[in-house]
Amino acid sequence: MKRDTKRDLAGLGEFGFIARMARPFLQSLPAGVEGIGDDCAVLPWTKRERLLVTTDMLIEDRHFIRKRISPVDLGYKSLVVNLSDIAAMGGRPRWALLSIGIPAGIELDWLDGFFKGWRDAAKPSGVCLVGGDTTKSPGGIVINVVVIGTVRAGREKLRSAARPGDVIVVTGRLGDSRAGLCILLGGDVRDRDEARLIRVHHRPSPHLEEGKWLGSYPSVRAMMDVSDGIDSDLRRIMERSNVGAGVDLEKLPLSPALVRVARRRCFDPIETAAAGGEDYCLLLTVAPGKFDSLSAAFSRRFGRPLAAIGTIRRKSEGLRYFLAGRPVRFKSRGFDHFK
Amino acid sequence: MKRDTKRDLAGLGEFGFIARMARPFLQSLPAGVEGIGDDCAVLPWTKRERLLVTTDMLIEDRHFIRKRISPVDLGYKSLVVNLSDIAAMGGRPRWALLSIGIPAGIELDWLDGFFKGWRDAAKPSGVCLVGGDTTKSPGGIVINVVVIGTVRAGREKLRSAARPGDVIVVTGRLGDSRAGLCILLGGDVRDRDEARLIRVHHRPSPHLEEGKWLGSYPSVRAMMDVSDGIDSDLRRIMERSNVGAGVDLEKLPLSPALVRVARRRCFDPIETAAAGGEDYCLLLTVAPGKFDSLSAAFSRRFGRPLAAIGTIRRKSEGLRYFLAGRPVRFKSRGFDHFK
Numbered sequence: 001m002k003r004d005t006k007r008d009l010a011g012l013g014e015f016g017f018i019a020r021m022a023r024p025f026l027q028s029l030p031a032g033v034e035g036i037g038d039d040c041a042v043l044p045w046t047k048r049e050r051l052l053v054t055t056d057m058l059i060e061d062r063h064f065i066r067k068r069i070s071p072v073d074l075g076y077k078s079l080v081v082n083l084s085d086i087a088a089m090g091g092r093p094r095w096a097l098l099s100i101g102i103p104a105g106i107e108l109d110w111l112d113g114f115f116k117g118w119r120d121a122a123k124p125s126g127v128c129l130v131g132g133d134t135t136k137s138p139g140g141i142v143i144n145v146v147v148i149g150t151v152r153a154g155r156e157k158l159r160s161a162a163r164p165g166d167v168i169v170v171t172g173r174l175g176d177s178r179a180g181l182c183i184l185l186g187g188d189v190r191d192r193d194e195a196r197l198i199r200v201h202h203r204p205s206p207h208l209e210e211g212k213w214l215g216s217y218p219s220v221r222a223m224m225d226v227s228d229g230i231d232s233d234l235r236r237i238m239e240r241s242n243v244g245a246g247v248d249l250e251k252l253p254l255s256p257a258l259v260r261v262a263r264r265r266c267f268d269p270i271e272t273a274a275a276g277g278e279d280y281c282l283l284l285t286v287a288p289g290k291f292d293s294l295s296a297a298f299s300r301r302f303g304r305p306l307a308a309i310g311t312i313r314r315k316s317e318g319l320r321y322f323l324a325g326r327p328v329r330f331k332s333r334g335f336d337h338f339k
Numbered sequence: 340m341k342r343d344t345k346r347d348l349a350g351l352g353e354f355g356f357i358a359r360m361a362r363p364f365l366q367s368l369p370a371g372v373e374g375i376g377d378d379c380a381v382l383p384w385t386k387r388e389r390l391l392v393t394t395d396m397l398i399e400d401r402h403f404i405r406k407r408i409s410p411v412d413l414g415y416k417s418l419v420v421n422l423s424d425i426a427a428m429g430g431r432p433r434w435a436l437l438s439i440g441i442p443a444g445i446e447l448d449w450l451d452g453f454f455k456g457w458r459d460a461a462k463p464s465g466v467c468l469v470g471g472d473t474t475k476s477p478g479g480i481v482i483n484v485v486v487i488g489t490v491r492a493g494r495e496k497l498r499s500a501a502r503p504g505d506v507i508v509v510t511g512r513l514g515d516s517r518a519g520l521c522i523l524l525g526g527d528v529r530d531r532d533e534a535r536l537i538r539v540h541h542r543p544s545p546h547l548e549e550g551k552w553l554g555s556y557p558s559v560r561a562m563m564d565v566s567d568g569i570d571s572d573l574r575r576i577m578e579r580s581n582v583g584a585g586v587d588l589e590k591l592p593l594s595p596a597l598v599r600v601a602r603r604r605c606f607d608p609i610e611t612a613a614a615g616g617e618d619y620c621l622l623l624t625v626a627p628g629k630f631d632s633l634s635a636a637f638s639r640r641f642g643r644p645l646a647a648i649g650t651i652r653r654k655s656e657g658l659r660y661f662l663a664g665r666p667v668r669f670k671s672r673g674f675d676h677f678k
Contacts, residue, residue, distance in 0.1 A: 041469035057438040130380035139478030
């Protein structure tokens with residue numbers, strides 16, 4: 001029976017689509033399995049360990065422009081975005097699968113570069129490529145990466161564990177990647193600061209050691225990686241944890257390069273930091289009263305502090321932004337893959 | 340350093356490409372891991388069980404034509420081709436991931452159909468959808484499916500275990516799917532036989548119970564599923580096992596529908612059976628002297644016999660075909676995704 005109104009995805013958005021399609025599947029999941037809706041699926045295995053699985057699809061002209069990214073950087077980034085999801089669960093990456101659809105005219109040099117970049121990302125993380133699929137693509141390049149990892153049972157950090165009063169924390173600077181992308185699309189790189197921001201966009205570091213370390217602290221409650229921008233990502237934690245959040249915009253950690261480039265190019269670095277994505281640092285919530293000692297220990301371990309950027313609030317308060325204590329309104333929102 | 344000659348994939352082919360790219364990764368695999376080159380990657384886990392992982396990428400206009408396959412059949416088949424890889428290892432499928440790239444203009448009705456077909460395939464196999472990725476696609480529909488399964492340690496069946504003298508066996512009829520595809524592309528379905536062949540093409544059954552059952556017999560040596568056609572797939576077993584093979588063409592199991600349609604449409608059903616793909620039955624080798632008792636037990640369990648179609652030979656003999664005991668030459672070859 002065909003419905004009489006045409007419906008498409010535009011009105012639903014990516015997250016609405018996932019919620020709608022996922023419902024019948026989530027209802028039938030066996031106990032002990034965390035399915036759709038977190039950085040990774042969590043699967044039961046041994047008594048002591050859980051399996052983590054994550055996947056990302058990258059399509060040419062949607063996620064990257066072939067002429068604007070070297071094959072080395074693309075190979076690197078294809079793997080790193082998935083490693084970052086394992087980091088977000090406090091896990092250790094172990095195995096990877098790569099499916100790649102290759103258009104006519106792609107040369108072996110390009111593929112050699114891609115695999116060089118992949119190895120650059122794989123080596124420090126210890127992840128092994130164990131399988132995949134290759135095919136010709138009648139359109140552009142298509143890449144699908146899967147990473148399988150493990151985490152000590154009970155240490156996996158979910159998006160659903162935030163509680164009102166928790167401190168909202170990030171493990172790295174925000175906005176560099178988005179600013180780098182804008183400069184890249186503009187096509188006019190003016191100085192070393194701008195080259196640095198592009199580098200951050202192409203060569204993000206997955207916070208694997210940070211994630212594993214944070215995973216071992218019970219005071220760390222919810223955790224995820226910053227892929228769509230904190231404005232969007234924080235909403236995922238809010239939905240899954242049934243809470244609201246307040247963010248103090250002046251506390252968002254900005255790099256000196258971002259601040260200088262923003263001044264010269266006349267854009268708002270704070271807005272870029274909040275709504276820009278692909279930072280691939282971690283966004284977490286910490287139990288009230290535990291942040292200072294956690295941040296001090298983090299500094300000793302990693303040589304830089306954690307940044308407290310706000311507080312988890314009651315659900316009814318929604319997501320609110322403050323500048324010097326005053327509520328402010330925010331124009332742009334994080335990236336939705338269907339808009 | 341850029342090389343001075345342009346090289347592309349046309350001359351290398353899919354299997355050459357995989358072999359070339361996989362080499363540096365295979366060299367660095369830890370002990371106990373079977374990587375690229377089999378139906379699934381085999382990963383170590385508990386003492387008693389191994390993890391199996393497989394993935395397949397389907398791209399519109401390469402693997403399917405949107406107007407020629409219903410969303411229900413596409414959803415069904417996307418999962419089944421991966422379940423078949425688990426069957427080929429003697430394993431049990433458990434979890435699945437689905438990445439899907441969706442072009443503008445795809446309606447929710449289409450997606451509802453796709454997920455209905457997915458569930459039709461998932462339900463009898465017990466596999467759970469636990470994650471994935473959704474994104475807009477600027478080109479056609481892109482689907483990437485991953486299935487994770489398990490197998491009792493020591494029961495996993497690899498492509499590398501065939502030995503000269505083994506009987507070559509298939510668990511189902513060959514050629515129906517390819518004939519169905521040809522009729523579909525011709526666009527002119529003449530009778531119920533032809534509709535039945537198209538149905539086999541769109542709704543293949545993964546041989547999961549057969550695979551698990553065969554996996555428990557030590558006399559079953561190498562095993563894989565028939566995805567590219569036995570002419571191509573048998574070469575994979577030959578490469579991995581370092582052997583040759585002889586196939587008796589008159590022993591290939593053909594359906595009555597295929598024989599009738601071939602007669603009316605004037606094509607050679609035996610060639611279709613050998614070079615056509617997507618049968619998704621199992622291709623295995625059985626230790627000499629063990630076939631008759633295995634086939635009798637298989638018949639009791641599944642209500643149909645196994646088909647012995649030839650013998651594994653020494654490597655130097657390559658792949659040879661016989662008709663009534665006489666060597667014959669063969670024009671077409673199995674499907675290579677880069678040609």
